[in-house]
Amino acid sequence: MEGNYFIFSISIAVLIVLISSIIFLFRRKNSRQSILLIGLSESGKTTLFTQLAYNSFVSTVTSIKENEAPITLKNNKTLVLFDLPGFDRLRSQYWEKFKFRAKGIIFVIDSLNFMSNVHNVADLLYQYLCDSFVVSNRIPVLIACTKQDETRAKSAKVISSMLEKEFNIIRETRIGALGTTSGDESSIQILGDPESLFKFSDLRNSIDFADCSCVKEQKNLDNVFSWINSIA
Template sequence: MTTIDSYIQTLKVEVAKQDPVILGIAIAVLVVLVTIVLFKLITRGRNTKQAILLVGLCDSGKTLLFSRLVHGKYVSSYTSIKENSGIYDVIGSRNKIAEVVDIPGNDRQRAQFWERYKSQARGVIFIIDSTTFQKEIKEVAEYLYTLLSDKTVNTQFLIACNKQDVTMAKSSKVIHQQLEKEMNTLRVTRAAALSSTDGSSSGVFLGKRNKDFEFAHLGKLKVDFADCSAKGSGGEGDPELNMVEEWIGALV
């Protein structure tokens, strides 16, 4: 007989005695036990990583994307000096929600906030300014490489190629191809630096050895690409975030 069964039998005896003090204590203890059991059943198997992290360089459109997802409105672009967090209601679902955290993009703060929030990451959206990608490709690749090679992170990434409303913006397909080439070059540089520093190459190696870098070679660290426009072709009109919202919906 379980402890709860024994307790119920004892409770029946005390109820039969009709002692109000004992009965009150018994009911209070029973309520506590039931609450604990229910809490364990509800939280069993629940993923404690519930946040969607928005990362990227300054002026890539992270804060506007955050405002569109969380508040459903347009905000003027500005450089964030601290994180923004809020709740996103998943499109097409009444009971799916996700916490979204916008991490500052300046190089002096982004590492600090990444360390603070990475353990909570259910997924990471890396936002790229598709209009300036060509001149920022080295910095973009270095930042992305650092995040992907973080040993403590094992989650899904979405490379959101933002500002597709601008005529000269690079498409996600082009960015995908050029970023793989840059990551391949960077991987060689990083591996050489590790070897010269400690006489070994024991650091994180992204992709497959003896093959050019491909995001498809990252195994469980899945990386997807999406075209999007947080601003929208109408300036402050409707954003084009279908691919981003579908990715979040599938993730949570």
């Protein structure tokens, strides 16, 4: 009798744990109803944020805290848009705080000054794409290439190609480090198949690129809005 009671108690305990786990996972999944705007400082994140959230152009300064606003989509569903600081001393702190809310990520690139920042842009994007939460949850990412109203701005197609080349260099450096480090090799992440040239299409996450402009006279955010609606 006591044996049956013990088995019954264990079964109830296991069932409670399973139900609690399912509820936790469900709540966590449904808590991911946000779009995160990330990127280097002065990449145009806050300008893009004000256009997406308020359809308004305002002069901006470097953000030292997050900006937050709800946006209503075509299906009347509402997502929360977060503009996270790009300043290097704050970037990681805010990323770790908000990444678990992400339904999607918009990585903003200043297309006009891309050539002078290509190494820093690639290194930062690589870090985000290696993040275990982003990878395991297959968070979709949009690379928003801003300032396309400028004649010297690089197109999304060119930026995509150059980033793939930079990622190959980053991977070679990291693979080399694997052969020399005596530390924790699991902390060195390699994106894609190291036996072939890197392509964004090889990643488990959906990676899209979009040309866009926030200038009032030549505003073009259709690609960005279409992407947000597609993942909602």
